[in-house]
Amino acid sequence: MSLRTPLARARGLGSAKEGVSHWWWQRVTAVALVPLTLWLAVAVASMAGSGHAVVVAWIGSPIVATGLIMLSVTLLYHAALGMQVVVEDYVHHEGVKLGMLVTFKLAAVVLAIMAVLSILRIAL
Amino acid sequence: MRPTASPSNPGNRPLSPHLQVYRYQLTSVLSITHRMSGVILSLGAIVWVLWLAAVASGPDSYAVAQRWCGSFVGQIALFGWTLALFYHLCNGVRHLAWDLGYGFAIPTVYRSGWAVIVAAVLLTAIVWIVGYGT
Numbered sequence: 124m125s126l127r128t129p130l131a132r133a134r135g136l137g138s139a140k141e142g143v144s145h146w147w148w149q150r151v152t153a154v155a156l157v158p159l160t161l162w163l164a165v166a167v168a169s170m171a172g173s174g175h176a177v178v179v180a181w182i183g184s185p186i187v188a189t190g191l192i193m194l195s196v197t198l199l200y201h202a203a204l205g206m207q208v209v210v211e212d213y214v215h216h217e218g219v220k221l222g223m224l225v226t227f228k229l230a231a232v233v234l235a236i237m238a239v240l241s242i243l244r245i246a247l
Numbered sequence: 248m249r250p251t252a253s254p255s256n257p258g259n260r261p262l263s264p265h266l267q268v269y270r271y272q273l274t275s276v277l278s279i280t281h282r283m284s285g286v287i288l289s290l291g292a293i294v295w296v297l298w299l300a301a302v303a304s305g306p307d308s309y310a311v312a313q314r315w316c317g318s319f320v321g322q323i324a325l326f327g328w329t330l331a332l333f334y335h336l337c338n339g340v341r342h343l344a345w346d347l348g349y350g351f352a353i354p355t356v357y358r359s360g361w362a363v364i365v366a367a368v369l370l371t372a373i374v375w376i377v378g379y380g381t
Contacts (some may be wrong), residue, residue: 150343150346153339153342153343154343156336156339157336157339157340160332160336161336164329164332164333164370164374165374165377167378168374168375168377168378169377169378171377171378171379172313172317175302175305175306175309175310178302178309179302182299182302191299195295195296195299198292198295199292199296202285202288202289202292205282205285205286205289206285206286206289209282209285209286230293234292234293234296237296237299237300238295238296238299238300240303241296241299241300241302241303242299242303244303245302245303
């Protein structure tokens with residue numbers, strides 16, 4: 124017989140009230156990435172083989188820089204959410220799973236900082 | 248006589264895919280391709296950020312990045328990433344339509360699946376024609 128109260132047994136087992144958050148942000152970032160990636164693909168293709176000065180001038184425009192920061196951060200957030208699901212579905216060893224989840228999330232943060240810093244350094 | 252279904256003997260009930268004897272359909276292939284292209288694009292995101300960093304670091308590092316992108320292996324990789332991008336984008340829009348409740352009828356699912364393949368190939372071709380035309 125357990126001396127724990129019914130409340131103590133139930134505590135922590137319920138919904139964290141954030142079940143839909145991952146799903147929702149994956150969709151929001153997906154919608155945002157549709158115009159952003161189409162824009163980037165056209166821009167990069169039309170600049171293919173251009174010299175450093177041309178690319179710097181393009182990124183240097185405030186509108187382009189803003190778009191590229193939005194694109195990079197949204198892209199990395201979307202990738203982090205997606206990779207999390209892939210790891211959770213296919214990696215069954217708890218330790219490896221935890222390590223990969225933390226590593227991928229950290230990598231996304233580091234890459235986002237690097238992207239924003241690079242764009243700002245060119246644009247400012 | 249048909250065996251009785253039980254956890255160890257599922258009888259004639261459908262099994263989850265046994266990959267060695269599985270008959271592939273467009274729907275399942277496109278589904279797993281969506282995930283695979285997502286993983287490939289996550290790797291592409293790393294290259295995208297490194298390219299930005301190369302531009303920010305100056306003409307010398309940019310020249311190194313351009314040499315890599317222009318190499319045979321680099322061009323193959325970039326082509327693969329373009330195809331993965333447009334596949335994931337088009338199939339992503341298909342998923343968003345499903346999320347809104349549209350397109351669940353089986354003939355519609357097959358039609359939208361083929362449309363995604365055609366659109367992804369066309370968009371990839373357009374971007375590379377533009378890229379080599381300029």
